[in-house]
Amino acid sequence: MCGIRDVRDYRIHSDREKKIITGGSVFNIKAKSLRLGDFTKEETKILYQSHTEETGQIFAKGALDAVWELSEGQPWLVNALGYEVCYEMKANRDPSLVITPEMIYQAGENLIMRRETHIDQLADKLKEERVKRVICPMLLGADMEETRQDDIQYIIDLGLIKKSSSGLQISNIKYLMRYLNERNCRGAQGSV
Structure with missing residues (x-):
């Protein structure tokens, strides 16, 4: 199970007592919190290369640099950009089509404009x-x-x-x- 927050940071709101109860439920037990660290540039390249090996779809020069520029290795963004550019953008589903840097930047814009859950959650955290x-x-x-x-x-x-x-x-x-x-x-x- 993976979440954006540690269990200790969840709050239960009591309507009857009009207050916040900290600590969550007795069933929210955790052994430890783990955070998947950011991918390195090389790990990001390996991940995208595995897509190429599986589908034959290649990434043009500069496309992986665009992924890195937008994500800096943040795991959700690395994966979301790849999924968006290769599968969600209908025109790019043809594996014979080369993925360009411009397509990667468009994928990033699409994620923001759709207010994907992860980005929307981070925006909410900024408050x-x-x-x-x-x-x-x-x-x-x-x-x-x-x-x-x-x-x-x-x-x-x-x-x-x-x-x-x-x-x-x-x-x-x-x-x-x-x-x-x-x-x-x-x-x-x-x-x-």
Whole structure:
């Protein structure tokens, strides 16, 4: 079973008591939380190559670079882009058709315009205060020393940010910027 959230982060809303009950149900038991890490560029290439081996459909020069640019290896995006471009875009279902970078970019736009569940869920998460406490300072270049580590880990688990050799950075900035503009951060950080 896989979800966008750890079981501990689910909340049950009580209509009778008009409050949020934390911790979920007694049946929500977990042994451990696992997060599938981002694919490397090479792993992304291998995954798409397996499609070529299975169907004969090839990817033009630059197509896999476009996949990487849009996904940065985020597992759901890597797979969603491949499925969209090869199966959902009817004109591309013919395996003799070469998949071009332009087709990959169109697949990315299609996912956004359809507000696919994963992207829509991430957009909804951007409204949460604990997400804003991390994302907004990052976007505004503000000091993050006071930021709670639990909040940072939560945002990493959602796939909105990632750790790099230079510190924390926004994941998939093109998707994030479609749903978050600077005005959303002003209230979280005060006047900018």
